Amino acid sequence: MANEKKINYVLLGLLSHESLTGYEIKKRLDTRLRLFWNASYGSIYPTLNELEKDGLVKKEELEEKGRDKIRYTITEDGREVLKAWLEKTAVKDELRYETLLKLFFGSEIGEDITLEHIHRFGEKIEKELPFLKTSVSQLKEPDLEEEHKYIMLTALFGVKVYETYLEWCKEVEEVLKAGGKKDV
Amino acid sequence: MANEKKINYVLLGLLSHESLTGYEIKKRLDTRLRLFWNASYGSIYPTLNELEKDGLVKKEELEEKGRDKIRYTITEDGREVLKAWLEKTAVKDELRYETLLKLFFGSEIGEDITLEHIHRFGEKIEKELPFLKTSVSQLKEPDLEEEHKYIMLTALFGVKVYETYLEWCKEVEEVLKAGGKKDV
């Protein structure tokens, strides 16, 4: 009860920025939001229909570039529901890293394989960093869109945290490699 | 299919360190592992029974301090299954922060409430930090338990990352407060 699903608010939030199709919403989730949220078509499309039934968004069927699309626009009611949620203090911040799980149990499998996991983790992070850095520098410019400031701050979170991840990876390598030498 | 449930391995991993009851497993999850994993009794107890049925753990019903307990011990088969999973490269690292979601849509609600969310986020982090720091310093000492090294490294992750969170919080406050002044 205290923990209602967030997908409704994610969609309302994205639609508060601009009118979008379900497909475009998925793209936003896979780019700007992928750092801290994700969702599949299997939850996006049914939720959009629910929101429409509840009068929180209105749909507009149209043809664009020879393609049938359904574009959704937030209503005043939808904006009110979104605001009410944004005001709520209860939040759940959850980190679920299988990499840390495997490290935690690393003594069972040894340093070599554990180091490989850490290495792969670092590579994934390094691959993500440029995208985040670009986002920050693009959104940092003072522009007309007030919302860019907020989006930039989430990307900044990514940059700072991911850089810390990389530092940590180095430390882990040092500790585990040093541990390996002791056995020689 | 590529994404099988992890709870089995979490329990096997914890039992690879020491024999435990379901209740004790929950306590481990709520302390040492809460940074990067969690689970409820509703998944722990049924999973323990499954693992026993599959011969990966063996149960021992006993009375301790006048209380009925069921203590589980990992079997050789269980250890093999755990190792096979630890060797696998596929990992899913997922961060799901409602705080970042609310920040992302912050333009809809404004700076004041958004700053409150950030403030509350920082407070939660500050509350967690001492526990993580204590863990690192306690586990850093070279001791007999090889596994402590690995556990320490996960706590070190927490310390470094949480300190970065706090730095980021300060930056967010600066940016949003500066933005507020512009309107005056």
Add this chain to the structure above:
DNA sequence: TGGCTCATGTAATCTGTTACATGATTCT
């Protein structure tokens, strides 16, 4: 004696993903 912690478990429910289904358009 009353509340908290210890201790184990189940059933209903929720939330979401995966896999499937379909078909048009655009790019190479």
Add this chain to the structure above:
DNA sequence: AGAATCATGTAACAGATTACATGAGCCA
């Protein structure tokens, strides 16, 4: 021509939480 992308959707399934249920021991 074929592959990739655009575009929307459903049904089955998985994984897990929440609430409920029960009861003993410990502490104030």
